Amino acid sequence: MLSRYLLKSKLCWRAFRAEEQALKTYYHGQQSLLDLDVERVPMLAIDLEMTGLDAQFDQILSIGIVPIEEGRLILSKAEHKLVKIEGSVGQSATIHGILDHHLNRAVSPEEAMSWFLERCQGQMLVAHHSPLDLAFLQKGLSTHFRQGVTLMAIDTLAIEKRRLMRQHEVLKEGALRLGASRARYGLPVYAAHNALIDAIACGELLLAQISAIGQGERVKLTELLA
Amino acid sequence: MDASELQPITDFIQGLVPFDTLSSSTLDLCCKSLSVGYYSKASAFVPLDETDPQLYIVRSGAFEVRNDDGELLDRLGEGDYFGFPSLLSGEKVSNRVRILEDGLVYHLDPDTFDYLRVESRQFDRFFNRAFAKRLRHQARFKAKELTTTSRVSSLMSNNPLIIDINACVRDAAKKMREARVSSVLVIDNHKLCGILTDRDLRNRVLAEGQDGSLPVHQAMTTQPKVLSSNALVFEAMLLMSEHGIHHLPIVDDERAVGVLTSTDILRGQSSQPLLLIGEIERQNSLDSLISVSKQIPLLLQNLISADARAEEIGRVLTSVTDALTRRLIILNQKLLGEAPMAFCWLAFGSQGRQDQAACSDQDNGLLLAHEPDEAASGYFEALTKAVCSGLDKCGYIYCPGDIMAQNPKWRLSLSQWQNRFASWVNTPEPKALMHASIFFDMRSVFGPASLFDSLQDKVLAETKDNDIFLAGMTNNSLVESPPLGFFKKFVLERDGSEVKGIDLKHKGNALINDIARVYALSAGIKEVNTAKRIRVLMEKDIINRKDALNLADAHEFIAHMRLSNQGYQHTHTMPISNYLQPKHLSSLVRHQLRDAFKVVHDAQSGIKLKFTRSF
Incomplete structure (x- = not known):
């Protein structure tokens, strides 16, 4: 109750401060989501691939998104955007399989950012280890709109960590990784990795987590954001 | 987005019959149109929305489909489908899908489903067949609950014995003797008006001092309880136990069409093993026992195809082995004479545990009340050799490890057995224990229970809380x-x-x-x-x-x-x-x-x- 009130007033303040109309709409939209039961909340599971882990120096390579409507991932509305970068893909190519020539159909960071903000209007973002992805997105959006931007997201990693801690399990190294977390819910192993597949994997994990938390009861959005 | 970016999902769908027949472009389109849902055991059933039918493709988890009577139609796991009957028939959803284990499910919308049916004839045929098969499957899962789902008509005897109401009881008794049945239906003008049973003849004729010329209607039970031939066997059992009766006339359209007796029901439930054991107990020679035991593999096959529980199958087969062993002991005792002392025939291993299956070998021993003298030892040697070879000829082959009563090592007195067990328990050498473990699954098949108990009680007293022995085991x-x-x-x-x-x-x-x-x-x-x-x-x-x-x-x-x-x-x-x-x-x-x-x-x-x- 209190946390929802606090969140709402924060969003209200951010909306007031925002100069750009699209940003105002985003903050207001987030505010109205907070009153809904989880299954009613339109969500957007996201995943980013980057050239490194530092939002200050590294760049976004690709963004995968898949909307979740009434508890279902809608693959027909899933999207995968490759983003143009300065310099070469370099080392991270071995991890993501994104090669320079793939980047021919990539869009500029500016285009990517306005596309992304448009997609997340009225949607609650979901990511695995969201602070990292949000840091890159906020940096990108801030540069684009020339003012500070703060996004909000459900973090499936944080949910998993809380659940395991509550069961007094010793957290082994790697136990909170996306694949390891999914395995605990019996979700299938996805061999290939790209931003889109990982966004889908993260969305599925969230559905499994919600069902485990709720055990058939309704779950409040604030329980997931805590 | 291009569908190759959905690789893991495309790979999975492509591996499924009938999706494997789709062209790669159709497959891509299909995968892109899916939506993904997660169903939790906590919510018990998949909420099927009849205004929005879908093809449900199980990606993980386990589900079961039941019709509106709660009968099991199908159990589903990874790569199985549900929801297609209403997609195909357009009828409202009447089946319920129970969630056995949390699972991820892909949903295919009706438009894409119809498109795929048009695109691929194999795809269309597959789901039409699956639809027809599921209707047929209703019968398959029924097999287990014979008494609760089978009808009276399947067990009753047709062409019942009938007699006119004006006949005398002597004629009735003669008819019953000729037909070798225990009851006769009494008919008045083609209509059933009573039933005359063995019990009526005893209680109302003999015990009352009446003679055979008494008319049937004075001895019969009037207005008997009846059932129709399509009643459930279960209902018949209920009626019989409620009224304490053993015969039920079966009546369709006021005409007597059959009789159902409690024996019919018993036979329908587990006739075969009981009959086989009865047959074993009637045989008087080794040769006839051997020919009876040829039915055992068939019995196993029948039990398997009737989908009996494995535990029951093990128990049934073991009771047959036990009966055979007992019969062999009795037959050989007839030849050798009375035993010089009390003894128990011990069964070890799978026979001891009552979980015998196909091609079991013998694991047995003999427990004697006390040390045998020379004559007694000769007697038991002859007896055990005869029984073991009899079992071998009946299909229970000699134990390759020679753990058999005919081996003097395993033909011991009570105190020798107790010492043998004590040596395993008190000095648990790993290798010796490994071979000894089957001895701890022992059961007496023949002989006085008190003798066996004095062995088992002693063994258990020594093993109980014996840390070193238990660690070794x-x-x-x-x-x-x-x-x-x-x-x-x-x-x-x-x-x-x-x-x-x-x-x-x-x-x-x-x-x-x-x-x-x-x-x-x-x-x-x-x-x-x-x-x-x-x-x-x-x-x-x-x-x-x-x-x-x-x-x-x-x-x-x-x-x-x-x-x-x-x-x-x-x-x-x-x-x-x-x-x-x-x-x-x-x-x-x-x-x-x-x-x-x-x-x-x-x-x-x-x-x-x-x-x-x-x-």
């Missing part, structure tokens, strides 16, 4: 482990390049037997049947309820797989073995088998911790 039972590798994948046994498969006996049930044995000996429990041991352990709170039920289920499931695999081998004239090829299994069954092995693995860790105090 536990270590032996941990030599083998369930065939699961990393990522819960099955580990297959190989013989050169040939894949033999999963050894369901030695890496499955034998391990559960070992676990139950260690617990039972630690607590001094007299049961030897594994399922019963687990039940007692649960009742005494030695294993917690959940673990006990899981272990009992795993035991039943693996045993069932082993039997149905042997049934498959038998019908395909392959050599009978304990090896199962996992590729012959549906993904749901594979999943269940994996879970069963997981339970065995956990239970092994449990005894390791409890009895050897290590991890």
Whole structure:
């Protein structure tokens, strides 16, 4: 109750401060989501691939998104955007399989950012280890709109960590990784990795987590954001 | 987005019949139109929206489909479908889908489904066939609950014996004698008006001092309880037990069409083994016993195809073996004369545990009340040799390890047996214990219970809470482990390049037997049947309820797989073995088998911790 009130007033303040109309709409939209039961909340599971882990120096390579409507991932509305970068893909190519020539159909960071903000209007973002992805997105959006931007997201990693801690399990190294977390819910192993597949994997994990938390009861959005 | 970016999903869908027949562009379009949902066991049923039918493709988890009467139509696992009947028929959803295990499901919308049916004839045909098959399947799952679902007409005797109401009881009795039945229906002007049974003849004619000329209507039971031929057998049983009667006239449109007796019902339930045991007990020579025992493999096949529980099959087959053993002992005693002292015929191993299956060998011994003198020892040598060779000829081959009553090593007096057990218990040498474990699953098949009890009580008193012995037994039972590798994948046994498969006996049930044995000996429990041991352990709170039920289920499931695999081998004239090829299994069954092995693995860790105090 209190946390929802606090969140709402924060969003209200951010909306007031925002100069750009699209940003105002985003903050207001987030505010109205907070009153809904989880299954009613339109969500957007996201995943980013980057050239490194530092939002200050590294760049976004690709963004995968898949909307979740009434508890279902809608693959027909899933999207995968490759983003143009300065310099070469370099080392991270071995991890993501994104090669320079793939980047021919990539869009500029500016285009990517306005596309992304448009997609997340009225949607609650979901990511695995969201602070990292949000840091890159906020940096990108801030540069684009020339003012500070703060996004909000459900973090499936944080949910998993809380659940395991509550069961007094010793957290082994790697136990909170996306694949390891999914395995605990019996979700299938996805061999290939790209931003889109990982966004889908993260969305599925969230559905499994919600069902485990709720055990058939309704779950409040604030329980997931805590 | 391009569909190749959905690689893992496309790969999965492409591997499914009938999606494998689609062209790659159609497949891409199909995958892009999916939506993904997650169903939790906590919500019990999949909410099927009749205004919005979908094809549900199971990606993980387990489900079961029941019709509106609650009858089981199908069990589903990875790669199975539901929801297609209403997509095809356009009728409203009447089946319910129960969630057995949390699962991820892909939904295909009706427009895309129809498009795919137009695009591929095989796709269309597959779902139409599956629809028809599911309707047929309703019969398959019924087999188990014979008495609750089968009709009276399947068990009653047709063309019932009838007699006119004006006949005398003597004529009635003559008719009954000729037809060898215990009742006759009494008819007045083509209508049933009463029934005359053996009991009526006794109580109302003989006991009353009446003679045979008494008219039937004075002795019969008027207005008898009747049922129609399409009533359930279950209802008939209820009616009989409520009114304490054994004969039910079956009447359709006021015409008597048959009679159902309590014996008919009994025969319908488990006729075969009872008949076989009855037959064994009537035989008077070894040759006739051998020919009767030829029916045993057929009995096993029938039990398997009737989908009986593996535990029941084991018990039934073992009671046949027991009956055969007892009959052989009695027949040979007729030749050799009265025994010079009391003795018990002991059954060890699978016969002891009552879980015999196809091609069992003998494991038996003899327990004598006291030390035999020379004459007595000669008597028992002759008796045991005759019985063991009789069993061998009846299909229970000689024990390769020579653990048989005919071996003087296993033909001992009470005190010798007690010493033998004491040596295993008190100096538990690993190798000796390994061979001795089957002796701890012992049961008396023939002989006075008190004699057997004085042996078993002594053994259990020594094993109970005997830490060193129990640790030794536990270590032996941990030599083998369930065939699961990393990522819960099955580990297959190989013989050169040939894949033999999963050894369901030695890496499955034998391990559960070992676990139950260690617990039972630690607590001094007299049961030897594994399922019963687990039940007692649960009742005494030695294993917690959940673990006990899981272990009992795993035991039943693996045993069932082993039997149905042997049934498959038998019908395909392959050599009978304990090896199962996992590729012959549906993904749901594979999943269940994996879970069963997981339970065995956990239970092994449990005894390791409890009895050897290590991890």
